[in-house]
Amino acid sequence: MNWKETTAVYENDLIKDLQRLLAVESVKMEARPNAPFGLKCREALDEMLAMAKRDGFATQDIDGYAGVITYGEGEESVGVLGHLDIxxxxxxxxxDPYGSELVDGVLFGRGALDDKGPGMAAYYALKAIKDAGIKLKRKVMLIYGCDEESGMACMKYYREHGEIPTMGFVPDANFPLIYGEKGIYVFTLSGKVNTVIQTMEAGSRPNIVIGKANATVHAMSEEQERLFSFYLKSHQLNGNLRREADGSVRIYMEGKPFHAMAPFHGVNAGLHLLNFIGAAYDDAFARAIYALFGDWQGSGLGIAAEGARMGFLTLNTGVIEIKEGQVKIVNDIRYPIDVDAVQMKAQIAKQIEAGTLALTLAVSNDSAPLYVDPKSELVSTLEAIYRKHSGDETTPIMTIGGGTYARNFDQFVAYGPELPNMNQNVNMKIGGPHQEDEGIQISDLMMAMAIYAESIAALAGETA
Known part of the structure; x- marks a missing residue:
């Protein structure tokens, strides 16, 4: 079959359905009955399952943690894992991040690229297979979770309550294919501290480099104000001061947010703010925290490492909060498969305990690296289909520092939708995952749909 021609007829329907999904503010919120990640995530899941029922698919609601859309029968199955949270x-x-604006072939909105757009491309790929009447030897399961961005509790629940696919892929990364993902270790330091900082708010998620940071100090001298101006200029940062009626001073710094898988592409405003306060106020707490976490390679913790297959270990401080002398600092580490995870964790605990700060360490995520043999049938099949459709014979398959749903199951890889140089020759700003003005080119989405359709048919095994 010519899958590019077969899937092309669904373009307008895909756009309309995707716009409906993008309009839902599916950020994780307070749990409610049958909505473990909040009512908006529940709404997005309901929208997705309603589309599937409309088109004649069998569906299953896994208690609001995830939804399953199935086609075909068989003891073995091919899974495609997407997520609806943002x-x-x-x-x-x-x-408008929820406006689903379509401009010159680009669809904008939070989730357009990560991961509602790719999830919709996979859905319409399966719809094209179903509408064509193609019979498959393996059952196909589209699984949509609701907590990918906040720890993947949805997949933990699914593994305990849902059917596990035999093999498959995750449309939530890059083409040609990602066969390895670094391990993810997220931990929080908390406790009472002695610092000149009265309050501090910086960051919202461990997996995002802190883009903006605010702190309040009891006072600021003219010399300290000059030091602040010098710090901003010397580090090429934006920031400002605001003197309050009670004499306290609000300090603001602006960095550059980026995904925690590559913190070196961002600028951590929270750590810069601590570095300034530590130096300008001779604040032992701020100096100590910056010494521990200021280097994105983890040298402050004594865990710097470079793997042969996955590159550098990375460290991101994603949340810093101080209120009434209580501090909470959340850190996200991505480590290559070469690193001994047990030794790394022991070294982190040792370094924290050896410091002067009496802080408690609590682990919120501990996920081992993913590695699928790059010469396996799964990888070889998917890579060949990508190269057939794209004409790209040079971009290598890869490993990444990001974490996708693939790490939750055996024989799963991450597979698109981002094409090499996908934003090339577009005369407008198009943000990537977790960035402002997130968007995806419809032509890239349609390319992904054709690739996914042929890939699902190949993995599931067409019958004669």
Missing amino acids: VPIGDGWSR
Whole structure:
């Protein structure tokens, strides 16, 4: 079959359905009955399942944690794992993040690229297979979770209550294919501290480099104000001061947010703010925290490492909060498969305990690296289909620092939808995952749909 031609007829329907999903503010919120990640995530899941029922698919609601859309029969199955939750909007948008605006072939909105758009491409790929009447030897399961961005509790629940696919892929990363993902270790330091900082608010998620940070101190001298101006200029940062009626001073710094898988592409405003306060106020707490976490390679913790297959270990401080002398600091580590995870965790605990700060360490996520043999049938099949459709014979398959649903199951890889140089020759700003003005080119989405359709048919095994 010519899958590009077969899937092309669904373009308008895909756009309309995707716009409906993008209009839902599916950020994780307070749990409610049958809505463990909040009512908006529940709404997005209901929308997705309603579309599937409309089109004649069998569906299953896994208690609001995830939804399953199935086609075909068989003891073995092919799974496609997507997610309907999104990260918070953040600042800097020039378009309505929930407006689903289509401009010159680009669809904008939070989740357009991560991961509602790709999830919809996979859905319409399966719809094209079903509408064509193609019979498959393996059952196909589209599984949509609601907590990918906040720890993947949805997949933990699914593994305990849902059917596990035999093999498959996750449309939530890059083409050609990702066969390895670094381990993820997220931990929080908390406790009472002695600091000149009265309050501090910086960051919202451990997996995002802190883009903006605010702190209040009891006072600021003219010399300290000059030091602040010098710090901003020397580090090429934006920021400002606001003197309050009680004499306290509100300090603001602006960095650059980025995904925690590559913190070196961002600028951590929270750590910069601590670094300034530590130096300008001779604040032992601020100095100690910056010494521990200021280096994105983890040298402050004594865990710096470079793997042969996955590159550098990375460290991101994603949340810093101080109120009434109580502090909470959340850190996200991505480590290559070469690193001994037990030794790394022991070293972190040792370094924290050896410091002067009496802080408690609590682990919120501990996920081992993913690695699928790059010469396996799964990888070889998917890679060949990508290259057939794209004509790309040079971009290598890869490993990444990001974490996708693939790490939750055996024989799963991440597979698109981002094409190499996908934003090339577009005369407008298009944000990536977790960035302002997030968007996806419809042509890239349609390319992904054709690739996914042929890939599902190949993995599920067409019958004669």
